[in-house]
Amino acid sequence: VTYKDGVYDITDFIMDHPGGNRIMLAAGKAVDPFWRVYQQHLSRGNATKLLERMQIGILDPADVVAAKPGDDDDPYASDPERHPGLVFHNVKPCNAELPPDLILDNWITPNAFWFIRHHHPVPVLDATSTRIDIKGLGVKHLTLDLNDLIHRFTSAEVVCTIQCGGNRRGEFDKLEETSGISWGPGAMSTARFKGALLRDVLIFGGLLTPQTAERDGVKHIVFEGADGMEASIPVHKALSPYVDVLLAYEMNGEPLPTEHGAPVRAVVPGTVGVRNVKWIKGIRASAGEAEGPWQRGIAYKGFSPAVKSLEDFDEEAIAQILSIQEQPVTSVILEPSEGSTSELDEVTVRGFAWSGGGRGIARVDVSADGGKTWRTAELKEGSEQEPHKAWAWTFWEADMPLPEVGEFELCCKASDASYNTQPERPESIWNLRGLNNNSWSRVRIRRVE
Numbered sequence: 001v002t003y004k005d006g007v008y009d010i011t012d013f014i015m016d017h018p019g020g021n022r023i024m025l026a027a028g029k030a031v032d033p034f035w036r037v038y039q040q041h042l043s044r045g046n047a048t049k050l051l052e053r054m055q056i057g058i059l060d061p062a063d064v065v066a067a068k069p070g071d072d073d074d075p076y077a078s079d080p081e082r083h084p085g086l087v088f089h090n091v092k093p094c095n096a097e098l099p100p101d102l103i104l105d106n107w108i109t110p111n112a113f114w115f116i117r118h119h120h121p122v123p124v125l126d127a128t129s130t131r132i133d134i135k136g137l138g139v140k141h142l143t144l145d146l147n148d149l150i151h152r153f154t155s156a157e158v159v160c161t162i163q164c165g166g167n168r169r170g171e172f173d174k175l176e177e178t179s180g181i182s183w184g185p186g187a188m189s190t191a192r193f194k195g196a197l198l199r200d201v202l203i204f205g206g207l208l209t210p211q212t213a214e215r216d217g218v219k220h221i222v223f224e225g226a227d228g229m230e231a232s233i234p235v236h237k238a239l240s241p242y243v244d245v246l247l248a249y250e251m252n253g254e255p256l257p258t259e260h261g262a263p264v265r266a267v268v269p270g271t272v273g274v275r276n277v278k279w280i281k282g283i284r285a286s287a288g289e290a291e292g293p294w295q296r297g298i299a300y301k302g303f304s305p306a307v308k309s310l311e312d313f314d315e316e317a318i319a320q321i322l323s324i325q326e327q328p329v330t331s332v333i334l335e336p337s338e339g340s341t342s343e344l345d346e347v348t349v350r351g352f353a354w355s356g357g358g359r360g361i362a363r364v365d366v367s368a369d370g371g372k373t374w375r376t377a378e379l380k381e382g383s384e385q386e387p388h389k390a391w392a393w394t395f396w397e398a399d400m401p402l403p404e405v406g407e408f409e410l411c412c413k414a415s416d417a418s419y420n421t422q423p424e425r426p427e428s429i430w431n432l433r434g435l436n437n438n439s440w441s442r443v444r445i446r447r448v449e
Contacts, residue, residue, distance in 0.1 A: 002030045003048075007057040013050070025085045025099060033083055036112070075121040080259045083112040089181045093118040097186030100334050104350055104395060107381040108159065109189035111252055114260060117164050117187065119294075120227040123279045127255075127263035130226075132247075136285030138216030139205040146263045149247055153196035153204070158244050160391040161354050163188035164273045165300050165324050168332070169434035171426055178434030185332040185441075188354070190392045193267045195248035198283075199239045207285055210239055222290045223266045223275075224282035231275045232290035233268055233325065242389065243358070244269060247280065269391035270358045272324045274300050289323065300324045303431045310432070326356035329422060330438035331364055331396075331414035340445045342402060347410075347445065349377075350397040355416035360390030363415045366398040370409040371424065371440070375400060377412070387417040402447040410443045 001008050010023070017023040026034055031041075041047035076092045086096035096116045098109060127146050134142040144152075164187035166180045173182050181187075198221070207213055213235045221238040224230050237243050246267040249256050256262040261278030268275050274294050289295045298310060301321045310318070331353035336342070347368075353361045364377040375398050382394035402408055413422040423429055426439040 001026050001028070002059055003032060003035075003051055005059045006051075006055050007059055008051055008054040009056045010051075010054055013054060025101070029084050033112075034085055078124050079122045080257070082116065082259070086113065086116070087184065087186060089183070093120055094122075095181050097183055098189050100184060100186055100332075100337075103186065103352065104334055107190065107392070107395060108192055108252060111191070111254065111257055111260070114189040114191065115164070115187050116259060117273060118227075119229055122258060123226040124258065125226060125263060125279060130263050130281070132264060132280055133224075133282040134201065134205050134284075135282075136222075137218045137287060138207050138212060139202065139285045142201075142205050144201070146249060149196040149201075149249060149264065153200050155194055156197050156244060156246060157192060157194045158246055158267060158269055158391060159190065159192045160267055160269045161188055161190040161393045162267075162273045162276055163327060163330075163354065165327070165435045166433075168330075168437040171439070172430050172434045172437050175426060175430055178430075178432055180434045185334070188273075188393075191251050192253070193246055193248040194250035195246040195264070195267065198245040198247055198266070199241070201247060201283070202238060202285070207235075207239070210236055213239065213285070216285075217287045218285045220286045220289050222282075222284040222286050223277035223280055224284065225277045226279035226281045229277055229294060230290040230292045231277050231294050232286065233271060233275050235285070237268065237271070237325075244389075244391075270326055270356045272300065272327050272356070275325065295323050298433060300435065301433065302435055303433060305428065305430045307432055324435060328436055328438045329353070329355035329359065329361075329414050329416040329420050331361075331412050331422065332441045333366075333410055333412050333443045336410075336443065336445050338443050338445075340443075341448050342445065343448055345403060345447070346399055346401050348397055349400050349410055349412070350395070351412060351441065352382075352393045352395050353412075353414035354393040355390070355414070355420065358389045358391055359416040359418050359420070360385055360387040361394040361396075361414055362387075362417055362419065364394075364396045364398075364412055365415075366400060366410065366412045368400040368402065368408050368410055370442075371411055390417070402445075405447050405449055407444060407446050410445060411440045413440050 035041040088096045094116050098115045132144045166183050167187040170182040218235050220232040222232040248267045264280045265278040293299045333351045335350040365374040367374050377396040377398035380395040415421045
C-alpha cells in the first residue's frame with residue numbers, strides 16, 4: 001500500500017489488523033482515502049508509527065498516475081471522485097456498492113461509502129440558481145429554490161435505508177442469468193436526511209388532502225431529475241403524515257453531496273431506491289405514473305419465474321404489471337463470510353434485516369444446519385424504531401453452536417412487523433430482471449481441528 005509518498009509492505013501485519021481482512025480493500029492502493037473516513041488511524045497516532053516500520057520505499061512521482069484533464073467530449077469527465085474502497089460494477093455510469101465487510105461498522109453509513117446507483121452522468125448544478133418547478137393537477141404552479149425549501153418550510157429529519165431493487169441480484173445470476181448489474185448485498189445504505197416535507201410543499205401548492213387529490217384526479221406524484229430520470233409514487237404516500245417523504249438537502253449533517261443528488265433529492269422512506277429521485281428539477285401531480293423505462297418499462301417490474309423472455313409482452317402488457325414501490329422483508333449474513341473456518345465450538349453470526357413500507361423487524365431466526373433447527377437472534381441497532389415507521393435497517397447477532405468438525409450451512413430469515421417472512425429458496429422468486437431477491441441468506445463455513 002501507499003501512504004502519502006511512502007510505499008509499505010503490510011503482508012505480515014494483515015493477520016494483526018484490528019479491522020480484520022478489510023485492510024485488503026486497500027491492497028495495491030493508497031490508504032489515505034480510507035483513513036479520511038476511519039480517522040482513528042490519524043487521531044491516535046499508532047497507525048502511522050506501525051506503518052513506519054513497514055516502509056520499503058519512496059513513491060517516485062513519475063509512478064503516480066496524474067489526474068487526467070477534463071475531456072469536453074466525455075460526459076462523465078466532471079463526475080465526482082469516488083472512494084476506492086467501494087465495490088465498483090461500472091464506472092460510466094457509476095454503479096458501486098457498500099463493501100459487505102464495512103456494513104456493520106456503522107449503523108448510519110458514512111457518505112463516502114454510500115452505495116452509488118446512476119443511470120447517467122452526474123449533473124453539475126449550481127445550488128444558488130437551481131429551481132424546482134411544481135405543477136400539475138390541483139396544484140398552483142410554483143417555482144422554489146433551495147433557499148425557499150430551507151427557510152419557508154419547517155425542516156424534518158428521517159433516518160432511512162435506501163435499497164436498490166436489484167440488491168442481491170448476483171445470487172439469482174448463479175441460478176440463471178438475469179438482466180442488470182450483478183449486485184451483492186451492498187446496494188443499500190442508511191443515512192440521516194434533512195429537508196422539507198413533500199406534503200408541506202404540496203399543501204402550500206393547494207393539494208391539501210387525499211380527498212382534494214381524489215377530487216382533482218391526482219393519483220401519482222412524479223419526480224423529475226436533472227439527469228433525465230423520472231419516477232413516481234402514489235399520492236397517498238406523498239401526502240401521508242406517517243411516511244415523511246422529504247425533499248432532502250442534507251445528508252448525515254452535511255449539505256447533500258453532488259453524488260447523491262445535490263442540491264435537492266427525493267427521499268421516500270420504505271420505498272425502492274429508484275423512486276428516491278436525485279437532482280430534483282420538477283415535481284408534478286398527475287393522474288398517471290411517470291413516463292419512461294424506470295416506471296412504465298420493464299426495468300423495475302417483477303415478472304414470474306416462468307417468464308424467460310419478453311417476446312410475448314408488448315408495451316401495453318408490460319404497462320399492466322405493477323411497478324415496484326415498497327420492497328419485501330430481507331436479511332443478510334455478513335459475518336462470518338463464505339468459506340470461513342473456525343476452531344471453536346461456537347460462532348457469532350451477524351448481519352442486518354430490513355423491510356419496506358416502514359415495517360419493523362419483529363424477529364430474525366438463524367440456523368447452523370441449513371434450516372433444520374433455529375435460534376432467535378438478538379436485535380441490535382435499529383430495533384428501537386417504531387414498528388410501523390422503521391425506515392432504517394436493524395442489525396442483529398446470534399451465537400451458533402458448531403458441535404463437531406465439519407461443514408455447516410448458516411442461514412437466516414427475518415419476519416417483519418406484519419409477520420411477512422422470507423422465502424426459503426431463490427428459485428421460487430427468480431425473475432428475468434433480477435429484482436427483490438429476499439430469499440434466505442446462506443453462508444457455508446467449516447469447523448476445523
